[in-house]
Amino acid sequence: MPSFDNEIDAREGHGGRGASNGTSNGVTDHSKETVKSLKNGTDAPTQAINGDAKESEKPSTQDGEQAVNGNSEDPEKPSAQEGEKAEEKPTEPPVERGSVSEAKSIFRGPKDDDGEYTWSEKAEAEDKAAENETTAKFAVVVRKKKSCDSRKFYEAHSLIIQSALLREALGEVFKDYPGITPSLERFVVYAPFRPFVHRWTAFQAYMARTDLSDAMREHLQILHSILMEEVGDTLNVFRDYVSLGVITYEHLWTIFPPGEVAILVRNGNRISAFEVKESNYIQTRCGPSMEVYQRMVDVDGESDTFGWTESTAIIPGFNGTRKINDLKVYPIKFHEDKDKLEKTLIERGKKFESLRGYQFKQYSGMAVTWNRDEVELHMQTAGRVVIDVKSFDKWSPFAARDIQRMGNIDELKFTEACKEGLLDEMAEEKRASATVATKLTPYHQMVCFPRVRGYSLKTKSWLDFYVENVSDIEWNDKAFESLVLPEDQKEMILACTEAQVDNKGDGFDDVVKGKGEGLIMLASGPPGVGKTLTAEAVAEHLRAPLHMLTSGDLGSSAGDLEDQLQSVLDMVGRWNAILLIDECDVFLEARSVHDLERNRVVSIFLRTLEYYQGILFMTTNRVKEIDQAFQSRIHVSIEYPALTKDSRRQIWSNFLRKSESLAGFSDHDLDELATADLNGRQIKNVLKTSQLLASRRKEKLSRKFVDTVLKVESLRPEASHIYM
Numbered sequence: 001m002p003s004f005d006n007e008i009d010a011r012e013g014h015g016g017r018g019a020s021n022g023t024s025n026g027v028t029d030h031s032k033e034t035v036k037s038l039k040n041g042t043d044a045p046t047q048a049i050n051g052d053a054k055e056s057e058k059p060s061t062q063d064g065e066q067a068v069n070g071n072s073e074d075p076e077k078p079s080a081q082e083g084e085k086a087e088e089k090p091t092e093p094p095v096e097r098g099s100v101s102e103a104k105s106i107f108r109g110p111k112d113d114d115g116e117y118t119w120s121e122k123a124e125a126e127d128k129a130a131e132n133e134t135t136a137k138f139a140v141v142v143r144k145k146k147s148c149d150s151r152k153f154y155e156a157h158s159l160i161i162q163s164a165l166l167r168e169a170l171g172e173v174f175k176d177y178p179g180i181t182p183s184l185e186r187f188v189v190y191a192p193f194r195p196f197v198h199r200w201t202a203f204q205a206y207m208a209r210t211d212l213s214d215a216m217r218e219h220l221q222i223l224h225s226i227l228m229e230e231v232g233d234t235l236n237v238f239r240d241y242v243s244l245g246v247i248t249y250e251h252l253w254t255i256f257p258p259g260e261v262a263i264l265v266r267n268g269n270r271i272s273a274f275e276v277k278e279s280n281y282i283q284t285r286c287g288p289s290m291e292v293y294q295r296m297v298d299v300d301g302e303s304d305t306f307g308w309t310e311s312t313a314i315i316p317g318f319n320g321t322r323k324i325n326d327l328k329v330y331p332i333k334f335h336e337d338k339d340k341l342e343k344t345l346i347e348r349g350k351k352f353e354s355l356r357g358y359q360f361k362q363y364s365g366m367a368v369t370w371n372r373d374e375v376e377l378h379m380q381t382a383g384r385v386v387i388d389v390k391s392f393d394k395w396s397p398f399a400a401r402d403i404q405r406m407g408n409i410d411e412l413k414f415t416e417a418c419k420e421g422l423l424d425e426m427a428e429e430k431r432a433s434a435t436v437a438t439k440l441t442p443y444h445q446m447v448c449f450p451r452v453r454g455y456s457l458k459t460k461s462w463l464d465f466y467v468e469n470v471s472d473i474e475w476n477d478k479a480f481e482s483l484v485l486p487e488d489q490k491e492m493i494l495a496c497t498e499a500q501v502d503n504k505g506d507g508f509d510d511v512v513k514g515k516g517e518g519l520i521m522l523a524s525g526p527p528g529v530g531k532t533l534t535a536e537a538v539a540e541h542l543r544a545p546l547h548m549l550t551s552g553d554l555g556s557s558a559g560d561l562e563d564q565l566q567s568v569l570d571m572v573g574r575w576n577a578i579l580l581i582d583e584c585d586v587f588l589e590a591r592s593v594h595d596l597e598r599n600r601v602v603s604i605f606l607r608t609l610e611y612y613q614g615i616l617f618m619t620t621n622r623v624k625e626i627d628q629a630f631q632s633r634i635h636v637s638i639e640y641p642a643l644t645k646d647s648r649r650q651i652w653s654n655f656l657r658k659s660e661s662l663a664g665f666s667d668h669d670l671d672e673l674a675t676a677d678l679n680g681r682q683i684k685n686v687l688k689t690s691q692l693l694a695s696r697r698k699e700k701l702s703r704k705f706v707d708t709v710l711k712v713e714s715l716r717p718e719a720s721h722i723y724m
Helices: 004-013 026-040 044-050 061-069 080-088 164-173 194-198 200-207 214-244 338-354 389-395 416-422 442-446 487-501 531-542 558-575 596-609 645-658 667-673 680-696 703-712
Strands: 107-111 117-120 140-146 154-161 187-190 246-248 261-266 270-284 287-300 305-316 321-323 329-331 359-370 376-387 403-405 451-456 461-466 519-524 546-550 578-582 615-620 636-639
Touching: 140 214, 154 164, 154 214, 164 200, 164 214, 194 200, 194 214, 200 214, 214 246, 261 287, 270 305, 270 338, 287 403, 338 442, 359 451, 376 461, 389 451, 389 558, 487 519, 487 531, 487 615, 487 636, 519 531, 531 546, 531 578, 531 615, 546 558, 558 578, 558 596, 645 667, 645 680, 680 703
Parallel strands: 519 615, 519 636, 546 578, 578 615
Antiparallel strands: 107 117, 140 154, 154 187, 246 321, 261 270, 261 329, 270 287, 287 305, 305 403, 359 376, 359 461, 376 451, 451 461
16 A cells, blocks of 8 residues: 555646546545545555446446445445335425424525525535634634735734733723623623723823733733734824824714813803714715714703713815814813813803703894704894793794703813812812712813703794803883883782782682682783883793783684694793783683684684683783673773873873983973874884984984984974974
8 A cells, every 4th residue: 555645746747626537546545545544544445436447347436336335236226125115214294384392503605606605404514614713812812814904914803802800900991981891791892992092191191000910911911012013003092183183084072082072162251161972974965974972961851960962063074184273073171272162161060050940031133943854043132031941841833852860970070270279279179979960070061062942022933042141130120110001000900910929819709629720911002002021021020031922923723723822821830921912812802602613713812811820911903802701701901091191291201211312301391292193102212213213323322313314204393493
């Protein structure tokens, strides 16, 4: 028998498998099967199977097969024994689909011509698993792949941290880092190893600790060496860019580690701060961009507590380097005056915190509303507003912001600048223990949302108000005194409204609880005699919001009225506001058999108001046409007569005093102006136009400007003369 080496050489020299037909290359067949036999520990059977004979004595393929089977008869005819077995084998009945109590595995194969994966019962040949008992003993397993970098042949694909010591250390290094759980038995980190780049300072600080064991230090040094090979270039480039205050789009992710405080700059100077959650490169319609996920502190309207609201900011891709503080989103530490900015943001956050719950305030500036697609739109507004997130979420047509519960504020967080000076006094404070966040730390105040949601009483719209534009109300304590009404009527109005606010009217309500507990006041008379002013003066005196509506705001159909009116009553009830329904004749007019729809409107209006518990003012010009059922529900009815000369003189005097222009008018001027048959609203309009005319000429308001306006309006007093 030839040697094993010779057999291998012979097989390779004669083409291996390509010549194994059993007739012309007996050497190759012989050598091939000898390898198997050596592996199996047999020799003679191999020769018997292959038949080491001359060509003329060599049996045909069929004969050879028969020799193997030990059967010299026709192979197509089964032996008697096989026939008996075939006859004895019963026919198996069909199996019902899904009835076998086992699981069957099939394996995905290559794709077919249509690009779809094929499936097979047989698995492809399996190599030995790369991760096994041998690799399990190492502190770190580095999985490598071919590199696209011309300086390397291989680069790390991922790291498997198996060392319990390393997982313990990284648990502290990556504390609060999203998506990272080092305590996992199989802790895998993938290239480009962003978490290590983001927490490199913390990693080095941990390595520098003096209380580490020798084993821990050794494992950390192994990991450090691996990382330096993989992210060392990135760290060097990052340090270089940061020192120059610039960054490339490719390395933009390095300046946005999770937990970093960053700022968003809008409209040139409007800045809001937020905490970075993560950042990713994305493809938008405008091209490659980076999406920065951010979170800010906001108010949860349902629980009236603070929580996190999340959103995204987009940084469009760019070529080359760009100054970091020229980006519209960048870390606050790169701001030119970060210390001053942080103090400003914290002060704004304190104001934001004070506006939690229901607040009645003054506002002037830009505010935010939304279109049908929930896209933000800016609008200019001014006037009194109600800051109330809970009411916004309940009654506004806009979606409520999703607020994640903040839970315990169990850790005071600081930026580097705060650590150095601004928040040093916080270092020794105890951690908050409240189950929900009801008080904010300076850090959380810094990352508060820049706007508060509420309702504009002037525009009757739900808006998002910028915190810096909210201010306290300057109340007009002389508003009620300026009312041109008999003193006994003014006293009665104050007595009723003050008692309603102080709940002093208890004991005279309806038998049914909750019914008839409100105060309904009706003011009737011609236009411009002070009906609306009465409601405004009462609201000013009580320091309460005044919500003014007309019949058009509530709708004219019965269905619209019931829903709208009930929502308004609930809303003003929450705010302890005064409701004024101006020119509400359509709701008060007596019912008739000819207009059933209007009858339904009046009935709904009456029924709904019976359960209102606040103060309601209504004005009408047609008191004689009021429905009888409604007259019995009015607590105070005031008839305003047409203005007399004396009342007109007082109105002229009141308006001039308010505009600080009374000194420019003599008593004789007031007497003459009072002779003009004008109502209060007309007098106000004349003075407003006169003031505009005087301002244009850069002069103080005087009689000559009033005369000019009256002449144009053909409303000159009978005894007036041209002011010289």
